[in-house]
Amino acid sequence: MAGRGPAPKDPRRRARRNADGVPTTVIAFTKGTQPPLPELDGTDWPDRTREWWAMWGETPLADHFMDIDWQFLLDTALLHAAVWGAGDFSKLPELRIRVAKYGATPEDRARLRIQFADADAADGGSPTRARPAVERLGRLVSFPGGAANVVPDPVRKPRSTPAERKKVTAAYRKGATIPELAEQFGRAPATLRAWLVAAGVKLRDDRKPRPPAKTPPAKKLAPKTSAAPAKKASPAKKAAPAKGSAAKRAPRRSRPKREA
Numbered sequence: 298m299a300g301r302g303p304a305p306k307d308p309r310r311r312a313r314r315n316a317d318g319v320p321t322t323v324i325a326f327t328k329g330t331q332p333p334l335p336e337l338d339g340t341d342w343p344d345r346t347r348e349w350w351a352m353w354g355e356t357p358l359a360d361h362f363m364d365i366d367w368q369f370l371l372d373t374a375l376l377h378a379a380v381w382g383a384g385d386f387s388k389l390p391e392l393r394i395r396v397a398k399y400g401a402t403p404e405d406r407a408r409l410r411i412q413f414a415d416a417d418a419a420d421g422g423s424p425t426r427a428r429p430a431v432e433r434l435g436r437l438v439s440f441p442g443g444a445a446n447v448v449p450d451p452v453r454k455p456r457s458t459p460a461e462r463k464k465v466t467a468a469y470r471k472g473a474t475i476p477e478l479a480e481q482f483g484r485a486p487a488t489l490r491a492w493l494v495a496a497g498v499k500l501r502d503d504r505k506p507r508p509p510a511k512t513p514p515a516k517k518l519a520p521k522t523s524a525a526p527a528k529k530a531s532p533a534k535k536a537a538p539a540k541g542s543a544a545k546r547a548p549r550r551s552r553p554k555r556e557a
Contacts, residue, residue: 331353376391465478470498
């Protein structure tokens with residue numbers, strides 16, 4: 298039987314802060330007490346199962362068990378006894394899944410996000426969490442001119458002074474471009490744009506204009522020739538007289554009769 302997948306990620310460490318579709322129910326925690334192994338009819342608990350049950354009571358994980366958790370582990374003890382007492386190894390898959398729910402192995406504890414306090418002490422305190430990008434970089438602003446001119450300073454420059462900002466603003470109003478000011482004052486273009494925006498200056502688009510697209514030359518058309526002379530229409534043929542018409546026919550010549 299397959300086990301369960303990894304436990305849900307802590308919402309505070311998620312990159313996306315979407316609202317959870319299933320609300321979380323918060324209840325009060327009441328620490329439970331480990332009950333003794335009950336008497337079995339006609340048999341006794343194996344010694345290995347008694348040691349296993351005592352081990353669960355001494356583990357630091359037991360500090361977070363409620364009474365319902367101990368009842369679940371008590372049912373698990375029956376499977377443990379069947380494996381070690383009767384040799385029924387068919388119960389091993391179910392036994393493995395049940396103890397994994399309570400962090401029996403290092404892999405199970407990692408899946409349940411369980412970390413021992415000794416590990417933090419060995420590292421010199423509680424684990425430090427990396428600051429989010431918003432705290433490290435601040436709020437990003439998009440300026441005209443595209444991102445191609447946004448180049449970070451290779452060496453950290455000293456802080457600017459009001460006099461330097463006034464010089465940059467005056468030079469820009471006189472027609473200087475952002476790349477020219479960046480080369481003159483040794484500042485990144487993004488820094489200069491931020492100064493100009495703070496001073497209320499409307500930024501221009503200092504990008505180089507694209508060359509006009511080359512159009513293919515027009516093809517020369519051949520001169521038009523004069524139209525051929527129209528053919529003369531042939532005279533219409535006279536229609537033959539229709540049979541039975543009233544047209545006069547030539548009289549037939551009668552042959553002379555022969556004498557007998």
